Amino acid sequence: MKPFKFKQFEILQSSDVFRVGTDGVMLGALANVDNADRVLEVGTGTGLISLMLAQRNPKAEFLGLDIQNAAFELTRRNFQNSIFNARLKNIQQDFKLFESSEKFDLIVSNPPYFEESDSSKDKVARQTIELNFEQLISKASVLLSENGIFSVIIPAEIGRDFIEIAGGYHLFLDRRVAIKGIENSKTKRLVLEFSLVENVIKESVFVIEKSPRKYSDQYLELTKEFHIFGK
Structure with a gap:
């Protein structure tokens, strides 16, 4: 499988690990990493999100976790090969x-979000077998610093449940980005950010494509320091 090339780093990929995708790119570009010194990524896969965040914040230190050996090894290689190693x-x-x-x-985290099924495709990375939402949220609430941020990307249809579970662990919604695949379509994904302090919720809408296979100006601007393409 061909490596995925970004401007400042390259992602080696494997058929055994969930590949580089739009969800990971969106979270890597949108997560609020500006004031972070210590960052934890849960479920690294290829290591894409941590690498994007490391490019965006030149002082932060990163720790990535993955339960899969194949993902651990692939992330290790991608981390070691980067200028942020x-x-x-x-x-x-x-x-x-x-x-x-x-x-x-x-x-x-870009967490697993399909309920367990008979499908073997990306079984751990895409299904809630090893880590369900409540387990992810409860553990994150314990590990988060006083002014820290917990940032995820999930399907829009399960956003309300996720927010409700987070509230049970005293995590308050701080930011909500509704992501649409194309203009005038339904919201496809949500980037949700939580903190231990209740604030006014910041809400925005993000459109990936302005027409089929043509990226929006919004997406091009967001990813201009990463993707190797122009307008």
């Missing part, structure tokens, strides 16, 4: 069992 570390770990004496300023 001194600030990137990853371990093979079940997030439910992960412990840390230090808190994180940003916890970010």
Whole structure:
């Protein structure tokens, strides 16, 4: 499988690990990493999101977790091959069992979101087998620093449930980005950000394509420091 090339780094890919996709790119470009010193990514896959965030914040240190050995090895290689490698570390770990004496300023995840089924395609990466939403949220609430942010991208139809579960763990919705695949279509994904402090919710809408296979100016502007293409 061909590597996916970005402007400042390259992502090696594997048929055993969920590939580079729009969801990961969107979260890597939108997650609020500006004031973070310590970042935790839950479920690294290829390591794409951490690498994008490392490019956006040149002082933050990153720890990536993935339960899959294939994903752990692929992330390790992609981290080591990048110019940000001194600030990137990853371990093979079940997030439910992960412990840390230090808190994180940003916890970010593109979590599994299909209920368990008979499909073998991307079984761990895309289905809620190893980590369900409540397990992810409850653990994140414990590991988040006082002023930290918990940032995820999920399908729009399960956003209300996710927000409700987060509220049960004293995580308040701070930001909501509704992502549409194309103009005048239904919201496809949500980037949701939570904090331990209740604030006025910041809401926005993001459109990926202005017509089929033609990126919107909004998307081109957001990803201009990453993707190798022009308007």
